[in-house]
Amino acid sequence: MTEKVGTTGLVLSEKLLWEKSRPGRCGMSIPKRDVEESPLDDSLTGEGPELPELSEIDVIRHYTRLSTWNYGVDTGTYPLGSCTMKYNPKTNERQAALPGFAGAHPLLPTEKAQGALEIMHTLEQAFAEITGLDAVTLQPAAGAHGEMTGMLVIHAYHKKQGRQRTKVLIPDTAHGTNPASVALCGYEPIPVVSDENGILSVESVAAVMDEDVAGIMVTNPNTLGLYEENLKQIAALIHAKGGLVYGDGANLNAVMGIVQMGKVGIDVMHLNLHKTFSTPHGGGGPGSGPVCVTRELEPYLPVPRVTKTGDLFDLDWNRPDSIGKLGAFYGHFGVMLRAYAYLRMMGAAGLKKTSQLAVLNANYVKEQLRDTLHLAYDRPCMHECIFSDKNQKPHHITTMDMAKRLIDHGYHPPTVYFPLVVEGAIMFEPTESESKDELDQYIAAFKAVAQEATENPDALHQAPKATVVRRLDETTAARKPCLAG
Amino acid sequence: MLEVIGVKSLDDLFPTIPDDSKINQELDLPEALTEWELNDHMDQLAAKMATGPGVKTYLGAGSYDHYVPASVPFVLSRSEFVTSYTPYQPEMSQGTLQAIYEYQTMSCALMGTDVSTASHYDGATAMAEGLLIAVRKSRKNKVAISAAIHPFYRQVIHTYFEPTGFELVELPYLPDGRTDLTGLAGIEDLGAVGVQSPNFFGCIEDLGAAAEATHDKKAFFVAGFSEALAYGLLKSPGSQGADLVAGEGQSLGVSRSFGGPYLGMLGATKKLMRILPGRLVGRAKDMDGKDGFVLTLSAREQHIRREKATSNICTNVGLCAVQAAMYMASIGKAGIKELARLNHDKAEYLKRKLTTAGAAVPFSSPTFNEFVVQLPSGKEAAYQRLLDKNIVLGLPLEKFYPELSRCYLVCVTETKTKDDLDALTKELLS
Numbered sequence: 001m002t003e004k005v006g007t008t009g010l011v012l013s014e015k016l017l018w019e020k021s022r023p024g025r026c027g028m029s030i031p032k033r034d035v036e037e038s039p040l041d042d043s044l045t046g047e048g049p050e051l052p053e054l055s056e057i058d059v060i061r062h063y064t065r066l067s068t069w070n071y072g073v074d075t076g077t078y079p080l081g082s083c084t085m086k087y088n089p090k091t092n093e094r095q096a097a098l099p100g101f102a103g104a105h106p107l108l109p110t111e112k113a114q115g116a117l118e119i120m121h122t123l124e125q126a127f128a129e130i131t132g133l134d135a136v137t138l139q140p141a142a143g144a145h146g147e148m149t150g151m152l153v154i155h156a157y158h159k160k161q162g163r164q165r166t167k168v169l170i171p172d173t174a175h176g177t178n179p180a181s182v183a184l185c186g187y188e189p190i191p192v193v194s195d196e197n198g199i200l201s202v203e204s205v206a207a208v209m210d211e212d213v214a215g216i217m218v219t220n221p222n223t224l225g226l227y228e229e230n231l232k233q234i235a236a237l238i239h240a241k242g243g244l245v246y247g248d249g250a251n252l253n254a255v256m257g258i259v260q261m262g263k264v265g266i267d268v269m270h271l272n273l274h275k276t277f278s279t280p281h282g283g284g285g286p287g288s289g290p291v292c293v294t295r296e297l298e299p300y301l302p303v304p305r306v307t308k309t310g311d312l313f314d315l316d317w318n319r320p321d322s323i324g325k326l327g328a329f330y331g332h333f334g335v336m337l338r339a340y341a342y343l344r345m346m347g348a349a350g351l352k353k354t355s356q357l358a359v360l361n362a363n364y365v366k367e368q369l370r371d372t373l374h375l376a377y378d379r380p381c382m383h384e385c386i387f388s389d390k391n392q393k394p395h396h397i398t399t400m401d402m403a404k405r406l407i408d409h410g411y412h413p414p415t416v417y418f419p420l421v422v423e424g425a426i427m428f429e430p431t432e433s434e435s436k437d438e439l440d441q442y443i444a445a446f447k448a449v450a451q452e453a454t455e456n457p458d459a460l461h462q463a464p465k466a467t468v469v470r471r472l473d474e475t476t477a478a479r480k481p482c483l484a485g
Numbered sequence: 486m487l488e489v490i491g492v493k494s495l496d497d498l499f500p501t502i503p504d505d506s507k508i509n510q511e512l513d514l515p516e517a518l519t520e521w522e523l524n525d526h527m528d529q530l531a532a533k534m535a536t537g538p539g540v541k542t543y544l545g546a547g548s549y550d551h552y553v554p555a556s557v558p559f560v561l562s563r564s565e566f567v568t569s570y571t572p573y574q575p576e577m578s579q580g581t582l583q584a585i586y587e588y589q590t591m592s593c594a595l596m597g598t599d600v601s602t603a604s605h606y607d608g609a610t611a612m613a614e615g616l617l618i619a620v621r622k623s624r625k626n627k628v629a630i631s632a633a634i635h636p637f638y639r640q641v642i643h644t645y646f647e648p649t650g651f652e653l654v655e656l657p658y659l660p661d662g663r664t665d666l667t668g669l670a671g672i673e674d675l676g677a678v679g680v681q682s683p684n685f686f687g688c689i690e691d692l693g694a695a696a697e698a699t700h701d702k703k704a705f706f707v708a709g710f711s712e713a714l715a716y717g718l719l720k721s722p723g724s725q726g727a728d729l730v731a732g733e734g735q736s737l738g739v740s741r742s743f744g745g746p747y748l749g750m751l752g753a754t755k756k757l758m759r760i761l762p763g764r765l766v767g768r769a770k771d772m773d774g775k776d777g778f779v780l781t782l783s784a785r786e787q788h789i790r791r792e793k794a795t796s797n798i799c800t801n802v803g804l805c806a807v808q809a810a811m812y813m814a815s816i817g818k819a820g821i822k823e824l825a826r827l828n829h830d831k832a833e834y835l836k837r838k839l840t841t842a843g844a845a846v847p848f849s850s851p852t853f854n855e856f857v858v859q860l861p862s863g864k865e866a867a868y869q870r871l872l873d874k875n876i877v878l879g880l881p882l883e884k885f886y887p888e889l890s891r892c893y894l895v896c897v898t899e900t901k902t903k904d905d906l907d908a909l910t911k912e913l914l915s
Contacts, residue, residue: 027815036834038830045720068565068580107544229501257508260508356498483765
């Protein structure tokens with residue numbers, strides 16, 4: 001076996017900010033006063049917030065130490081299924097930090113903001129091409145926000161048709177946020193069960209489709225990492241009864257340049273720039289969730305729309321059928337910039353190669369671990385593959401135990417216990433970024449963990465040991481919440 | 486690798502996709518660039534933006550020009566913060582978790598609330614979701630929002646409420662620029678009230694009175710804000726009786742970046758903790774009794790509750806929250822008070838200069854760092870004349886409030902010097 005990546009390095013302890021606070025310290029240069037004080041009524045002013053008082057070096061050391069307790073894609077392999085933890089090119093950061101963009105006020109007159117508008121316009125066109133759809137809004141702030149935007153568009157469409165519908169079909173292999181997004185728009189989610197191959201059958205959709213159904217939310221490839229082979233027929237069925245097909249684009253990384261979802265029956269689709277288009281996840285955002293739609297649905301997209309007349313870009317606010325606004329301004333422009341940089345460096349051939357390598361890596365992991373872990377569906381997978389803990393259960397070892405032991409090996413575990421249709425799911429999405437060498441090391445580590453599960457299960461129950469804290473008591477944390485110090 | 490999988494080429498990796506679903510030609514996308522070509526291209530596009538040393542903008546309206554110390558972006562760029570996912574494996578995410586816990590704590594101090602979420606998308610969505618959970622909790626049907634809330638925020642609130650069946654009513658503003666609360670008493674079935682302070686006109690609202698009038702109706706009071714720095718100086722909304730506080734934290738170290746990503750801040754009293762939308766970080770003990778942090782109260786969230794969740798929010802703006810925490814830790818208690826004071830005093834200075842020179846300030850209520858100014862008639866061309874000289878006076882208001890002709894929302898922060906303000910006055914009214 002190759003050398004283990006995880007070792008016991010020096011872990012520094014660090015207090016909470018306010019435990020380091022000392023009266024009179026300040027870590028920031030306060031601008032000089034060049035105007036006199038102006039009175040403000042005492043009834044309006046307060047004591048000011050009790051912020052800690054720290055010097056600059058206190059602040060820098062604090063966060064530098066905290067960062068060492070974290071793990072990112074730049075630290076090592078991070079095969080979180082459904083999250084597409086690919087490498088985030090550093091040129092993206094350079095572009096987003098350009099003062100012309102970072103310092104731009106969103107309400108600049110549009111003739112003074114042509115650079116930003118041009119980028120947004122080009123991005124919209126590129127996403128339309130990648131998805132085979134006609135019009136795009138960049139406004140949604142994350143994937144779930146994109147889902148909500150898409151459902152609002154569907155809601156507005158049915159309203160305009162003169163009859164609102166009440167239900168939305170959601171397969172058991174769809175993304176976790178889907179039912180909540182549907183509920184936010186006042187629809188009732190109706191579950192659809194996938195077949196023995198892990199995909200949707202035309203019959204199961206036909207059984208629940210009627211004229212009260214506004215549409216279906218399909219994740220394709222689905223959360224089992226499988227392509228929805230019957231999508232075209234299912235879409236035809238939905239359309240025939242006046243419904244619309246929503247595509248959750250969380251798994252687009254498998255099919256760029258291979259399938260245009262608009263051409264196989266999808267009417268509305270959101271993308272995750274923080275997954276497919278290499279913008280960093282930031283420990284929980286900011287993301288960006290553009291929504292792509294057919295020509296027929298364009299009038300419902302949020303305002304403002306970016307327009308181009310001759311060489312001049314502008315913002316159009318006059319869209320009477322629009323669902324309105326989804327955020328204070330135009331979406332997460334800083335995230336769009338990073339995605340734009342990625343797109344411009346990849347080009348069409350680069351994107352297709354990305355998807356091919358993502359699928360290659362996932363199938364490779366599937367083949368290499370199939371004798372170690374129980375494979376949930378023995379079929380060619382797309383960009384992710386799903387195992388379970390069935391083989392380890394007899395040794396009283398769960399998915400969680402294996403995940404925690406992998407941490408001691410120096411790796412971020414795959415997604416665990418999702419999708420819900422597979423009990424004890426272990427969901428690998430290696431992405432295209434990992435080389436064969438990296439994958440082989442990860443696979444070896446997982447095999448070592450599985451071996452340990454039979455020989456020394458207690459090592460797994462006790463894991464992780466090499467981290468700054470060990471397994472945490474989440475039950476007590478939720479029962480007696482302490483959310484601020 | 487292909488051999489291990491048992492296929493001959495990369496194209497063979499997609500046997501489950503029907504042939505008639507595959508595309509045959511390459512996507513029509515702009516040609517791939519090298520890193521160096523990309524740099525030139527981006528530099529050229531960035532040069533088409535009216536930003537930088539040659540430009541003076543007096544725009545606020547939800548996006549503010551504040552100094553950010555170099556230390557903040559530097560330490561924020563640590564890969565371990567930037568390239569990690571939502572902290573699902575707490576043992577290897579303690580950096581993010583502690584940073585967010587500290588953010589929540591400092592946010593509570595700023596907003597005067599018992600709890601704060603780990604972040605929301607921006608001030609507008611925080612306010613929309615705050616109002617939504619409030620009216621649901623009230624089991625009543627109507628929500629009243631002030632007409633002096635940022636027009637874009639109101640648009641977002643309307644969008645979120647459209648499919649819900651709840652009714653939105655608008656409270657007009659008074660001649661002094663504050664919200665007219667007198668109509669509240671007459672609204673039946675009122676579940677929640679939303680007022681922003683400082684409001685869109687920059688006027689500081691009487692939040693205590695608004696909270697009292699709302700509570701008299703057994704409704705929840707949601708206080709909004711678009712300029713977080715104001716609460717370095719002003720009484721916090723929580724201390725004046727707000728049940729929920731929702732606003733924009735961009736001023737706390739986040740760049741303007743043409744409108745996003747920013748920082749939605751959302752806080753509440755302890756009573757409402759379990760219905761808050763989005764992530765919360767809490768303290769926990771590990772197997773050895775050592776202190777640590779976890780994502781908690783996930784029973785509220787979509788991945789557990791599915792369609793019964795309090796919201797569908799998943800990815801939020803974690804890194805912006807950490808950025809704001811770094812900023813708040815850097816500026817400290819005394820610093821934020823002085824900086825807020827300076828913003829107020831500079832804005833007051835310009836207000837006096839402009840009035841002396843003949844402009845009108847139509848609203849008499851006290852303001853923080855922005856205010857409405859009305860140009861004398863005959864001076865309408867001044868806005869464009871200044872724009873040609875790369876001075877953006879502020880935001881023309883007539884588009885949002887037709888009754889406010891010749892009115893501009895002007896913002897002054899610490900980045901403007903007395904000389905800048907004198908020069909602006911001269912250019913504008915000479």
